[in-house]
Amino acid sequence: MAVGLVIGGGPAGLMAAEAMADAGLKVMVAEAKPSLGRKLLMAGKSGLNLTKDEPLPAFLDAYREAASTLSPMLDAFGPDAVQAWAQGLGQDLFTGTTGRVFPKVMKASPLLRAWQARLRDKGVDLRTRWRWTDWSSPKSGPNSDPASRTTLHFETPDGPQDITPDVTVLALGGASWPRLGSDGIWARHFDIAPFRPANVGLSIRWSDHMQAQFGQPLKSIALSAGDEVSRGECTITRRGLEGAGIYALSHILRDGTALHMDLVPDIPLDRLRAKLAKRRRGDSLASHLRRAIRLDPAKRALLMEFGRPLPDDIAPLLKALPIPHDGAMPMEQAISTAGGLRLSDLDEGLMLRDRPGTFAAGEMxxxxxxTGGYLLTACLATGLWAGRAAARYAQR
Structure with a gap:
């Protein structure tokens, strides 16, 4: 029986392990942390957004430059398949008004427990506190042996251990949330695209006057950076702005692109001017903005923070308030990362071109x-794809 090794016990790694077990391989999963799926459990604290219920072409647009490479994998395991998979693990699901799909229990632990039980029933050996440290194998080349196999070295509770599997799937995560296991230490073994924070908050140096607004949400706004616009919400925090609206633009903002905020996106400029022209005698500006356009305290605070000295015609400023910032928050505060193994360095089965028999999947x-279900869906899809390809390679 061929032996398959998976390094990394997150969603991509567990999906690869299940695919190899289903194909008849003897499979071991090696996870560095004391338990599996730690980042998945953290995501579950906010409801575990599994996927998004939308047509595949629209779904693929979220992956931008990587969409063409990921397309066959997401076609094989897209939003519908993710929902069927979760239901097969005993999870009742519901779809929110924005199309985001969640378990009704709004947490990840029941799904993860059921998944681990199913993997064990299929004979998958789940090892924790097994940290991969190095490997030894001649890389491919004109004089290499195509049948040679890689030996992988681990630090374990029982001391150093070596494993020489027929195939290996690496699912080591990115470089965000290092305390949960995605520390990016594995990158020292590869020539990678540099890691960058993704789905991350925006650093802003507030004046003391903004302290009263820390923790306040900003709803019904539109954020614009470059040619992109986000209608998602965000929150004013001590460190800056955080939330889905900002995360959607973080791939642009991290490079220093200017940010503007439309505080009243549902009111056209001409209509806004007309509303603001009807000011009661004796009304303060704050009272006038509250009465005329229902501008809440958090938005009024932003206007005073970045709009002063206010022009006589403040309507254009309300529609495009500049938000000076210092770029993305640190990578360890990001939900995910860009960078990692270049897709061009892997073949169509996600096997490393310079190391036959070694595959990669997930956020690495x-x-x-x-955010919105795209991250988890692609991790599952690439894990399944790499696991199936690894099984085919082993069986050849």
Missing amino acids: LDWEAP
């Missing part, structure tokens, strides 16, 4: 997507 690949 150089792709990124916004």
Whole structure:
């Protein structure tokens, strides 16, 4: 029986392990942390957004430059398949008004427990506190042996251990949330695209006057950077702005692109001017903005923070308030990362071109997507794809 090794116990790694077990391989999963799926469990604290229920062409647009490479994988395991997979693990699902799909229990632990039980029933050996440290094998070349196999070295609770599998799937995550296991240490073994924070908050140096607004949400706004616009919400925090609206633009903002905020996106400029022209005698500006356009305290604070000295015609400023910023927050505060193994360095089965028999999946690949179910779906899809390809390679 061929032996398959998976390094990394997150969604991509577990999906690869299940695919190899289903193909008849003897499979071991090696996870450095004391338990599996730690980042998945953290995502579950906010409801576990599994996927997004939308047509595949629109779904693929979220992956931008990587869409063409990921297309066959997401076609094989897209939003519908993710929902069927979760239901097969006993999870009842619901779809929100924006198309985001969640388990009804709004957490990840029941799904993860059921998944681990199913993997064990299929004979998958789940090892924790096994940290991969190095490997030894001649890389491919004109004089290499095509049948040679890689030996992988681990630090384990029982001391150093070596494994020489027929195939290996690496699913080591990106470089965000290092305390959960995605520390990017594995990158020292490869020539990678540099890691960059993705789905991350925006650093802003507030004046003391903004302290009263920390923790306040900004709703019904539109954020614009470059040619892209986000209608998602965000929150004013001590460190800057955080939330889905900002995360959707972080791939642009991290490079220093200017940010503008439309505080009243549902009111056209001409209509806004007309509303603002009807000011009651004796009304302060704050009262006038509250009465005329229902501008809440957080938005009024932003206007005073970045709009002063206010012009006589403040309507254009309300529609495009500049938000000075210092770029993305640190990578360890990001939900995910861009960078990693270049897709051009892997073949169509996600096998490393210079190391036959070694495959890669999940966030350690150089792709990124916004939150909203896209991240988890692609991790599952690439894990399944790599696992199936690894099984075919082993069986040849």
